[in-house]
Amino acid sequence: xxxxxxxxxxxxxxxxxxxxxxxLFLGHRNSDWTGIAPILEADIAxxxxxxxxxxxxxxxxxxxxxxxxxNPDQIAFGRNTDAYRCADIVAQDDEFNWAxxxxxxxxxxxxxxxxxxxxxxxxxxxxxxxxxxxxxxxAIHVDHITTWMEHLGKGTEDSKERLQTALDLxxxxxxxxxxxxxxxxxxxxxxILINEGCLFTAWNVCVDNILDGTGLTIAVAPCTGIGGRxxxxxxxxxxxxxxxxxxxxxxxxAAW
Amino acid sequence: MVATPExxxxxxxxPDPEMPISITDLGLIEGVEISDSAVxxxxxxxxxxxxxxxxxxxxxxxxxxxxxGVESVEVExxxxxxxxxxxxTNAGRASLAKHGIAVPESGSPCPSHHEIETVELTTPAIPCxxxxxxxxxLKSPFGPTRCKSIYFCNECRQPFERMKKV
Numbered sequence: 333x334x335x336x337x338x339x340x341x342x343x344x345x346x347x348x349x350x351x352x353x354x355x356l357f358l359g360h361r362n363s364d365w366t367g368i369a370p371i372l373e374a375d376i377a378x379x380x381x382x383x384x385x386x387x388x389x390x391x392x393x394x395x396x397x398x399x400x401x402x403n404p405d406q407i408a409f410g411r412n413t414d415a416y417r418c419a420d421i422v423a424q425d426d427e428f429n430w431a432x433x434x435x436x437x438x439x440x441x442x443x444x445x446x447x448x449x450x451x452x453x454x455x456x457x458x459x460x461x462x463x464x465x466x467x468x469x470x471a472i473h474v475d476h477i478t479t480w481m482e483h484l485g486k487g488t489e490d491s492k493e494r495l496q497t498a499l500d501l502x503x504x505x506x507x508x509x510x511x512x513x514x515x516x517x518x519x520x521x522x523x524i525l526i527n528e529g530c531l532f533t534a535w536n537v538c539v540d541n542i543l544d545g546t547g548l549t550i551a552v553a554p555c556t557g558i559g560g561r562x563x564x565x566x567x568x569x570x571x572x573x574x575x576x577x578x579x580x581x582x583x584x585x586a587a588w
Numbered sequence: 589m590v591a592t593p594e595x596x597x598x599x600x601x602x603p604d605p606e607m608p609i610s611i612t613d614l615g616l617i618e619g620v621e622i623s624d625s626a627v628x629x630x631x632x633x634x635x636x637x638x639x640x641x642x643x644x645x646x647x648x649x650x651x652x653x654x655x656x657g658v659e660s661v662e663v664e665x666x667x668x669x670x671x672x673x674x675x676x677t678n679a680g681r682a683s684l685a686k687h688g689i690a691v692p693e694s695g696s697p698c699p700s701h702h703e704i705e706t707v708e709l710t711t712p713a714i715p716c717x718x719x720x721x722x723x724x725x726l727k728s729p730f731g732p733t734r735c736k737s738i739y740f741c742n743e744c745r746q747p748f749e750r751m752k753k754v
Binding site: 373376377379380381383384386387388390391457461462464465466468469472475476479 | 635636637638639667668670727728729730731732734738752754
């Protein structure tokens with residue numbers, strides 16, 4: 333199906349913004365490590381991951397443009413804080429602590445992979461096709477972060493302890509990835525997206541599989557309350573947004 | 589009216605900006621549509637939003653625009669079907685190997701089609717493009733461009749790149 337009934341426009345755009353904004357801000361945060369990651373390979377990896385994420389975000393903004401005609405740059409950089417739909421974990425300041433960066437990446441990558449897998453079963457073909465294609469690249473991200481979880485978890489007492497501390501630190505914000513975007517129920521009921529059951533449960537199974545044997549544990553509670561998916565953001569997000577918007581707000585009509 | 593083979597001949601001369609291979613051998617061209625003097629090219633990006641895409645599109649427009657009888661050239665990026673390393677021609681594979689870039693075998697499984705699993709750090713199945721030895725190690729799953737990983741051959745002691753399987 334290539335046609336999209338007008339009544340699904342707003343809820344679908346809302347869901348697409350959740351995916352795109354997650355990717356944009358995680359990419360922005362990962363790009364902080366360019367030039368200063370602990371080893372050369374990690375530096376190349378995080379720079380490459382950042383490029384991937386921002387390219388994926390851009391593809392989703394283009395998809396939104398195909399629905400509402402809005403300029404993709406304007407969507408990416410021109411909104412007020414409460415119009416962004418990412419979960420705040422993607423914008424958390426890692427304080428240049430490598431364990432924090434790895435923990436944030438782990439939580440987000442597995443979530444993104446599973447959610448993209450589900451979006452690739454959407455009945456609206458342009459979304460299914462894009463999500464399916466991005467999934468192939470996202471699998472590489474998950475493979476990579478899995479390797480890091482094993483290295484640090486099975487490394488030394490020190491590496492394990494640091495990563496465990498970081499996992500605990502971000503556990504509360506990880507649960508907010510699962511906050512339901514407004515209008516998603518109407519997309520399930522209207523058959524645009526397929527409801528494949530609880531994503532949080534599927535995510536827990538997956539992260540447990542990856543952590544099995546590493547000695548690391550996570551305890552992420554089910555999502556409660558209102559957060560980033562509904563436009564309520566924390567101070568780290570506001571800071572990241574002001575960084576991202578610096579050039580755009582200086583000259584919104586600049587050619588990129 | 590210009591003929592499709594003529595268009596392909598010109599596309600064959602356009603190199604990928606990041607690798608020693610033509611865009612046709614890389615398998616980027618999915619369709620060529622000609623109506624009167626207008627040419628419409630359907631192109632599959634390797635990786636989503638690859639930064640080389642605008643340069644490739646510009647080059648296509650310029651080179652095809654030089655053919656007599658062609659008035660306008662449009663380049664459209666499409667995601668269906670998906671580009672995969674399977675689309676790289678044998679001539680393309682040979683050219684990449686000559687420059688030390690390995691390509692996953694055609695038809696080999698794609699990681700995304702499996703359950704999530706750990707990357708094996710030692711990957712004996714991947715032959716070195718320089719000496720064909722299988723004693724190779726993955727040094728970094730990410731490389732100089734988004735579509736490549738970095739390996740090291742323990743036999744001839746040379747690093748090499750390999751295109752990621754997607």
